[in-house]
Amino acid sequence: MISRKPFLFTTKMELQTTEHSTKLHMCHPCRRTIPYRIYAVVHMCGIIALMYHHAHSLFTEHTALLTSLLLISDVVLASMWASATSLRLNPVHRTEYPEKYVAKPEEHFPKLDVFICTADPYKEPPMMVANTVLSVMAYGYPSDKISVYVSDDGGSSLTLFALMEAAKFSEHWLPFCKKNNVQDRSPEVYFSLKSSSWTEEAENLKKMYEDVKDRVEHVVDIGKVDQDQFRDVFDLWDHKFTPQDHPSIIKVLQNNETEITPNLIYVSREKIRATPHHFKAGALNTLLRVSSVMTNSPIILTLDCDMYSNNPTTPLHALCYLSDPMINFGLGFVQFPQRFQGINRNDVYASELIRPFDINMVGYDGLMGPIHVGTGCFFNRRIFYGPPTNLILPELDELAPTRIADKPIKAHTVLALAHNVAGCNYEHNTNWGSKIGFRYGSLVEDYYTGFMLHCEGWRSMFCRPQRAAFYGSTPKRLTDVVWQQMRWSIGLLEMGFSRYSPFTYGLKSLGLFTGLGYCYYVVWPFCSIPLTVYGVLPQLALIYGIRVFPKPSDQWFWLYIFLSLGAYVQDLSDFLLEGGTCRKWWNDQRMWLIRGLSSFFFGMIEYTLKTLNLSTPGFNVTSKANGDDEQKKRYGQEIFDFAPSSSIFLPMTTVAVLNLFAFVSGLYGLFAWGEGLSLELMLASFVVVNSLPIYEAMVLRKDDGKLQKGICFLAGILTLVLILGGYFLLK
Structure with a gap:
C-alpha cells in the first residue's frame, strides 16, 4: 500500500488554482453542503437512539428473534445511510472552457486512442457499433491524432464487415461534419432528424448511409459474409472458428496517413476455451497492449459500443483538466456521466440512473474524484502502470507508456508484435490484471479498477458539460434490467x-x-x-x-x-x-x-x-x-x-x-x-x-x-x- 496522506476534500489551493491560474476550468461548492452536514448529525443521533431501542428491547422483551431480525436490518440500512452521507458532505460542480483550449497551437493537442468494446452482434447490432465508431472519428479534433480501436470479443465477421463499411463511409461523413459544424455526429441520429434546410450534399450522404445500412443489415439477417467477395479478409472465419475458440485478429481498416480520417483498427483477441479471458477487463487490457505497440497515445477514451458521441468538443472538455500542469501529476482520469436515449417520460425502470451518475458523482468529486463507470472515461495512459510516484514497467519495452510509437501501424513488425500481445497466454506470469492495466477479480471490473487506482493515489475529475457528451442505449424490459443488476450485485459482493x-x-x-x-x-x-x-x-x-x-x-x-x-x-x-x-x-x-x-x-x-x-x-x-x-x-x-x-x-x-x-x-x-x-x-x-x-x-x-x-x-x-x-x- 502507498504511504501518503489521502485527500479528504477538494482543497482551497485547488479552487484558487482553478479559478485564478488556468482559467480552463472552475470548481463551485454546492450550496446545500452546510444544511446536509447539519442534518447528517441529527440523523446520526436518531440512528444511535434506534440502536439503543433495539438493544434495550433485546434484553427486556420476550421477542428476541423478531428484535434481532429488525436490528440486523437496521444495521444494514444504517450502513447504507452512512456511506451515502459521506457523498453529501462536500459535493462540488465544475465548469470547463473548451473554447479557450481550441485557441492553443495544434502541438498542444495530444494523441488520443479510443477503445470501443463489443461482444455479441445480435445483442449489440453491428450498425449500432458502426455509428458509435463514426461519431468519435468525427470529433472536432485533429483527425491525424485520433486512433479508434474496436475490441470484438465475439470474433464476429458481421461486426468486421460493418466496420469496413463504416471506414469507407467515413471518408465522406467526416469532412461533411466538420465543414457544416454538425453537432449530431452519429449518422443514425443525424439522418433521423427531419430538416427542411438540408442541402443536396446532405441528401446524397443520407442515401449513401442508407445503402451502407441496408448492406450491413442484410449480412446480419443471413448471418454470414460473402467470403468470395472478400477473399483475403475473412479467410480466418472457417468451420473451426467459434467465438470461444479462435486466433487473434487485427485489421487496420483506416489509416490516418492522409490526415483526413483517423486510424481505425479492428481487434479480436485470441481465445481458447480452457484459458480464462477475464471478460471486458481482459478485452480492455488487450486493447491497451495492442495500442501501445501501434500508436501509444498518452490519452485513452473507453466507450461501450452503444455510447455514441453527442458532443464533438468532448475531448477538449477532458483536456481542460488533463492538461492543467497544476493538477495533472496525480490526475488519472476524467469521467463523464452516462446519458441514455429513448427513455420514456417518467423513466418507469429508473434507467436514467440519476442517483449514480448525477447525485453521487458530485459527491465523489468533492473527495478524491468520481468512480469509474466503465464508459465515457478519458484516462491518462500512465495511470495503468502503477502509482503516480512509482512507475511499474511492463515486460516489453514496446509497451512502456512513455514510448513514442514512430513506426507505421501497418509495418510487418508492428502487426506481428500486436498479434503476439493479443494472445490468450500472453498475460501468464505477468502483472497484467493485478498491478498493471484494468484489474481482474470482479464482474464489475470498472468499479474495481477505479477503486484500485484511487487506492494507489490517483485522483479523478467529474465532467458534465451542458450538452451531454455521450448517449447510449438502456434496457427496455424489466427482465433485462434486473438481470443486468443481478450481475452487478455479484461483482460487488466479489469485491466486498x-x-x-x-x-x-x-x-x-x-x-x-x-x-x-x-x-x-x-x-x-x-x-x-x-x-x-x-x-x-x-x-x-x-x-x-x-x-x-x-x-x-x-x-x-x-x-x-x-x-x-x-x-x-x-x-x-x-x-x-x-x-x-x-x-x-x-x-x-x-x-x-x-x-x-x-x-x-x-x-x-x-x-x-x-x-x-x-x-x-x-x-x-x-x-x-x-x-x-x-x-x-x-x-x-x-x-x-x-x-x-x-x-x-x-x-x-x-x-x-x-x-x-x-x-x-x-x-x-x-x-x-x-x-x-x-x-x-x-x-x-x-x-x-x-x-x-x-x-x-x-x-x-x-x-x-x-x-x-x-x-x-x-x-x-x-x-x-x-x-x-x-x-x-x-x-
Whole structure:
C-alpha cells in the first residue's frame, strides 16, 4: 500500500488554482453542503437512539428473534445511510472552457486512442457499433491524432464487415461534419432528424448511409459474409472458428496517413476455451497492449459500443483538466456521466440512473474524484502502470507508456508484435490484471479498477458539460434490467469480500469519507436483507394482531417517523436539485424495492453458491437491440413488462401478495386493535401502493408482458406458507 496522506476534500489551493491560474476550468461548492452536514448529525443521533431501542428491547422483551431480525436490518440500512452521507458532505460542480483550449497551437493537442468494446452482434447490432465508431472519428479534433480501436470479443465477421463499411463511409461523413459544424455526429441520429434546410450534399450522404445500412443489415439477417467477395479478409472465419475458440485478429481498416480520417483498427483477441479471458477487463487490457505497440497515445477514451458521441468538443472538455500542469501529476482520469436515449417520460425502470451518475458523482468529486463507470472515461495512459510516484514497467519495452510509437501501424513488425500481445497466454506470469492495466477479480471490473487506482493515489475529475457528451442505449424490459443488476450485485459482493475490500483496504488506503463512499455500492446487494425482513415480518404481525413497532403514544414511534420521512425527503431533494422530477423519483424508489427483491436477492444467492463452488456466474451481455413493436409500445405507455417472466420475479410477487393480504386484514382489524398497529399498517400500505403494477400484471392484463400464471400460483403458495409459518413464529 502507498504511504501518503489521502485527500479528504477538494482543497482551497485547488479552487484558487482553478479559478485564478488556468482559467480552463472552475470548481463551485454546492450550496446545500452546510444544511446536509447539519442534518447528517441529527440523523446520526436518531440512528444511535434506534440502536439503543433495539438493544434495550433485546434484553427486556420476550421477542428476541423478531428484535434481532429488525436490528440486523437496521444495521444494514444504517450502513447504507452512512456511506451515502459521506457523498453529501462536500459535493462540488465544475465548469470547463473548451473554447479557450481550441485557441492553443495544434502541438498542444495530444494523441488520443479510443477503445470501443463489443461482444455479441445480435445483442449489440453491428450498425449500432458502426455509428458509435463514426461519431468519435468525427470529433472536432485533429483527425491525424485520433486512433479508434474496436475490441470484438465475439470474433464476429458481421461486426468486421460493418466496420469496413463504416471506414469507407467515413471518408465522406467526416469532412461533411466538420465543414457544416454538425453537432449530431452519429449518422443514425443525424439522418433521423427531419430538416427542411438540408442541402443536396446532405441528401446524397443520407442515401449513401442508407445503402451502407441496408448492406450491413442484410449480412446480419443471413448471418454470414460473402467470403468470395472478400477473399483475403475473412479467410480466418472457417468451420473451426467459434467465438470461444479462435486466433487473434487485427485489421487496420483506416489509416490516418492522409490526415483526413483517423486510424481505425479492428481487434479480436485470441481465445481458447480452457484459458480464462477475464471478460471486458481482459478485452480492455488487450486493447491497451495492442495500442501501445501501434500508436501509444498518452490519452485513452473507453466507450461501450452503444455510447455514441453527442458532443464533438468532448475531448477538449477532458483536456481542460488533463492538461492543467497544476493538477495533472496525480490526475488519472476524467469521467463523464452516462446519458441514455429513448427513455420514456417518467423513466418507469429508473434507467436514467440519476442517483449514480448525477447525485453521487458530485459527491465523489468533492473527495478524491468520481468512480469509474466503465464508459465515457478519458484516462491518462500512465495511470495503468502503477502509482503516480512509482512507475511499474511492463515486460516489453514496446509497451512502456512513455514510448513514442514512430513506426507505421501497418509495418510487418508492428502487426506481428500486436498479434503476439493479443494472445490468450500472453498475460501468464505477468502483472497484467493485478498491478498493471484494468484489474481482474470482479464482474464489475470498472468499479474495481477505479477503486484500485484511487487506492494507489490517483485522483479523478467529474465532467458534465451542458450538452451531454455521450448517449447510449438502456434496457427496455424489466427482465433485462434486473438481470443486468443481478450481475452487478455479484461483482460487488466479489469485491466486498475480497482482499481489497472497501470495508477494510479502502478505509485504510483512502481515508474515512472516500472509503465509505466506495462502500456505498458494495452495500447495495445487502439491502435485500432489510427489504425482505420489512416486507414480510411486520405484515405477518399485522395479520395476527401482534405489535412489532411502537404505538403512536410511545415516544419511539416518532423516531421511526422521523428517520423514515427524513431519509425520503432528503433523497427527493437530491433528485430535484440534480434535475429529476417527483414522478421519476417515485419510480426510482419503487425500482429499489423491485431490485432488492429480485436482482440483489438472487445476486446474494448466486454469490453464495459460487463461494461454495456450486455455481460459476458468467458474463451475459445486456441486449441493446430494439424489442418488438408491442414491447416498445408498452414501454412508451409506461406499462411494466415482465416478459419473459421468470423465477427472479417470484420473491417480489410473493411480498406483493402478502402485503395486500396484510393490508386488507389490517383495515378489517383496525377498530379491534386501535392504534397499536399503526406503523405496521402504514408500511403495508406503502408496499401495496408500490406494488400496483404487479397486481395489474397478475390479474388485469392480457398482453404478453403480464406475469405468468405459474409465477402467480407459486407466489400464492409461498404466501400461504409464510402466513402459516408466521403463526408458529409469532404465536
